[in-house]
Every structure is written in structure tokens, then in C-alpha cells.
Amino acid sequence: MNQKFIISVAIFVLAICLVSGGCQPNEKVENLKSLKDLVNLLPERPVDKTATVEAPAVVNTDIVTQSIEMREVLLYFNDSEGKLIVEKRMIPKQEGMARKTLEELFKGPQSKEYSGVVPEGTRLRDINIKPEGLCVIDLSKEATQIKNASEEKIMISAIIKTVGQFPSVEQISFLMEGQPVTALGEYVDLSAPLPTSANL
Numbered sequence: 001m002n003q004k005f006i007i008s009v010a011i012f013v014l015a016i017c018l019v020s021g022g023c024q025p026n027e028k029v030e031n032l033k034s035l036k037d038l039v040n041l042l043p044e045r046p047v048d049k050t051a052t053v054e055a056p057a058v059v060n061t062d063i064v065t066q067s068i069e070m071r072e073v074l075l076y077f078n079d080s081e082g083k084l085i086v087e088k089r090m091i092p093k094q095e096g097m098a099r100k101t102l103e104e105l106f107k108g109p110q111s112k113e114y115s116g117v118v119p120e121g122t123r124l125r126d127i128n129i130k131p132e133g134l135c136v137i138d139l140s141k142e143a144t145q146i147k148n149a150s151e152e153k154i155m156i157s158a159i160i161k162t163v164g165q166f167p168s169v170e171q172i173s174f175l176m177e178g179q180p181v182t183a184l185g186e187y188v189d190l191s192a193p194l195p196t197s198a199n200l
Contacts, residue, residue, distance in 0.1 A: 036094050046122055065182060069093040073101045076158040077114040084158055085114055098135065099127045099164050106160050117158040119145040125178065127163075133170030134193055135163050139184070143185050148189035152199040164196030171195055 064169040079085040087109050091100055102124050108116040121142040128136045137159065146152045156174075163169050171193035174181055182191040189200060 016200040035096065071097070073097070073104065074162065075101070075105050075108040076108070076117065076161045077111075078117050078154055078158075079114055082154070084117075084154065084161070087111060087114060096127075098129060098163055099124065100160060101165075102127060102137070102159070102174060105158065117155045119143060119155075121145075126175075129166075129168055133168060135169045135172045136175060137163070138178055143176065143184055146185040150187070152185040152187045156184065156190075156194075157198075157200050158197055160194060160196055169196060 009144055018022060069092070070090045071088055072088055075087045075089055076084045077087055089104055089110070091097075091104060094100060106116075106124055119142050121140070121141040122145075123142070124137070126136075126138040126141055127136075130136070142153070146155065160172050163172060173193040174184065174190050175186070183189060
């Protein structure tokens with residue numbers, strides 16, 4: 001039986017007794033005690049502790065992890081002796097891997113023991129790999145800020161080797177601000193495409 005209903009009936013009976021005068025003072029006290037006892041004897045309603053508890057949201061990290069596939073690429077930088085050295089780097093696998101890899105090359109090395117191979121501010125404006133294996137690389141004008149023959153050879157060799165790691169690339173030609181060039185500096189002839197096996 002509902003607890004509120006029982007209490008209401010008990011109060012109602014007590015009120016009738018008091019109003020009708022049928023209860024003496026001592027009986028009134030006893031009735032009050034009986035009412036308290038009756039209330040105390042009523043069973044407690046169980047508290048549903050789980051009703052207000054919400055389960056925490058669960059994020060499936062496996063889906064996020066599996067959606068990003070990484071690939072190791074080889075970047076070529078200048079060591080302290082002026083020689084090309086390979087630095088391995090993990091980058092997200094995506095369309096246009098050659099473009100992304102060259103952009104990583106232009107960012108410079110992660111190791112403090114190596115130095116970058118392109119003049120400061122040089123940007124990759126565009127890259128286009130043709131079906132026949134010719135890779136056309138369009139550089140910004142900052143690439144011409146070369147100080148000597150050694151720097152020019154290092155830069156061109158690093159670009160060729162970095163792009164040449166992709167099987168679809170067989171030859172490389174260069175543009176400057178969208179225009180054909182015969183040289184970036186004064187030392188390496190770029191009038192014809194260079195093979196990926198070129199040894200400058």
C-alpha cells in the first residue's frame with residue numbers, strides 16, 4: 001500500500017478522534033505515539049541509485065587511429081661536411097605524396113646536425129607528374145638566391161633524390177614562377193630534364 005495513503009488515513013482517524021472529543025488527553029498522547037510508530041514501521045522505499053547515473057560517452061579511438069595511415073619518406077639534407085645525408089620522416093599517406101614530401105623537404109631538417117638545402121623563403125609553387133614519368137617542379141623566385149656552385153648542386157641533387165624515391169618519377173624538369181628556366185644559378189644546366197639517377 002502506498003506510504004502516503006497510509007499516513008493520510010492515520011491522520012484522518014486521529015483528527016476525527018480529536019474533533020469528536022472521544023479521546024481523553026492521555027489517549028491523545030497514546031494516539032500520537034501510535035501514529036509515530038505506524039510511520040516508523042512503514043517500509044522504506046528503495047532508492048534507485050542507477051536511475052540518475054549516466055554512463056560516460058565512449059570514443060572509439062580505433063576508428064580514429066585506423067583512419068590515419070602513415071608512410072615513411074626519405075628527405076635529403078646537407079651535413080656539416082657539405083654532403084647529402086638522408087633523414088627519414090613519417091608523414092600521413094595521402095594523394096599527392098610527392099608534393100607533400102617536397103614540402104617537408106622545404107621545411108628543413110629535424111636534426112640540428114643537418115642544414116636545409118634550399119634558400120630561405122623558397123616555396124614549392126606546383127608539382128606535376130606526367131604519365132610518361134616526367135616530374136615538373138615549379139619553384140618560387142627565392143630558389144635563385146644561391147651563393148655558389150656547391151649550394152646549387154646540393155639543392156638540385158636533394159630535390160631530385162627526394163622526388164626520385166617515387167616509382168612514377170623518372171625525370172625532373174624545373175620551372176621558375178611558372179616559366180621554363182635553363183638554370184637556377186649559374187652552374188647546373190637545366191635546359192633538359194634530369195634523370196633521377198643524375199649525379200651532379
